[in-house]
Amino acid sequence: MKHPILLLTLILPLSAFATRPGLNECSPLPATKKYLSTDFHGYPRDVAFDCVYECNKDETIYPVNAISKVHINTVDEDALMTTCQGVVVKKTKWGYDFDKVVPFYAADTNLVEIKKWAFANVEFDPATNPLEKAKLLKLKEDLNQISTSYIIAGTSGGEATKYFLEAGKLLTEIAKGLPMNTKLLDEVLQKIIESKGETKAPGTSEALVEMMLSSAASWRIPPQN
Numbered sequence: 001m002k003h004p005i006l007l008l009t010l011i012l013p014l015s016a017f018a019t020r021p022g023l024n025e026c027s028p029l030p031a032t033k034k035y036l037s038t039d040f041h042g043y044p045r046d047v048a049f050d051c052v053y054e055c056n057k058d059e060t061i062y063p064v065n066a067i068s069k070v071h072i073n074t075v076d077e078d079a080l081m082t083t084c085q086g087v088v089v090k091k092t093k094w095g096y097d098f099d100k101v102v103p104f105y106a107a108d109t110n111l112v113e114i115k116k117w118a119f120a121n122v123e124f125d126p127a128t129n130p131l132e133k134a135k136l137l138k139l140k141e142d143l144n145q146i147s148t149s150y151i152i153a154g155t156s157g158g159e160a161t162k163y164f165l166e167a168g169k170l171l172t173e174i175a176k177g178l179p180m181n182t183k184l185l186d187e188v189l190q191k192i193i194e195s196k197g198e199t200k201a202p203g204t205s206e207a208l209v210e211m212m213l214s215s216a217a218s219w220r221i222p223p224q225n
Contacts, residue, residue, distance in 0.1 A: 018054070019086075021103040024122050024131050026055040026064065026114055028084035028101060036067065044073040051084035053114060055106055057121045066113040085109060105131045107219040115223040124220060126179045135219060136179035142216055143178070147171035150208065166205035171212070188213055189220055196224060 021027035032052035039045055050067045070081045079089060079096035090099040106118035126133035147168040154165025174184045191206075192214050201207060214221065 017098070017101060019101040019103055020061070021054055021056040022131075023056055023059065024106055024118075024129060025103040026053045026086070026106045026109070026117075027103040028053050028086045030084055030087050030098065030101065033084055043075075043078075044071060046071050047078075047082055049082060053084070053086075053111075055114065055117055055121070062117070062121075064114055064117050066111040068111065085111060085114075105135065105219065107132075108135065109219075112223045119222045126182075133179045136182065139185075139217055140175045140178035143171045143175035146212060146216075147175065163203060163205040163208065167208035167212075170205065170209055185213070185217065185220075189217060193221060 017030045019027050029052045034050055036048040036050060037046065046069065048067060048069045050065055053064045053066055054061045055064050056062075066085075068082075068085070070077075072078050072081055075095075083089060086102050086104050088099040088102055089096045106114060106122055107124070109115055109118070122132075123129055124132050126136050150164045150168030150171065154161050154163070154168055157164075170184075174188070177184055188209060192210050195210075
């Protein structure tokens with residue numbers, strides 16, 4: 001009778017690590033993590049590893065294998081930066097230990113393979129995608145804060161800072177339409193996509209806006225081939 005109990009003890013922790021993702025989400029399978037680099041001596045060093053993720057489209061789960069590449073400098077970074085996206089670790093008296101798995105919006109990632117899956121399978125329509133609507137609402141909040149700062153800067157430095165004022169006004173207009181009207185946002189993002197991430201020359205309102213949105217709205221920018 002002791003053997004089945006021991007077997008369950010070994011199997012349950014592995015199965016407990018898996019957390020089913022919601023619609024348009026992905027979730028890692030921590031037990032699938034595999035190192036692709038073999039140099040584990042000293043810091044700093046570059047580390048590459050892959051993990052299998054489960055991604056949810058219309059309640060059908062699709063496996064996606066994605067590679068992570070990170071540059072680590074310390075023992076803490078070694079623990080915190082070499083986990084599959086969505087894996088949370090906790091500090092313990094002897095170091096770090098697994099805590100939980102948190103599914104994430106498929107488009108909100110730097111993992112190329114998952115980003116490609118998202119742009120092939122996720123509908124970026126806030127009317128039908130609650131996760132997209134939530135992201136756009138947060139973006140609206142951020143844009144309103146940033147635009148206020150830009151407008152203040154643009155009205156206090158004369159001609160030298162006038163481009164801040166122009167950038168602030170554009171960000172205000174973009175924010176007004178969110179979350180349901182993304183026309184102005186998409187127009188700027190399309191320029192970023194067409195320029196392959198190369199922003200305008202510094203010192204212009206276009207450069208300020210594109211630089212800010214390339215980060216703040218990065219989930220709506222497809223991976224470059």
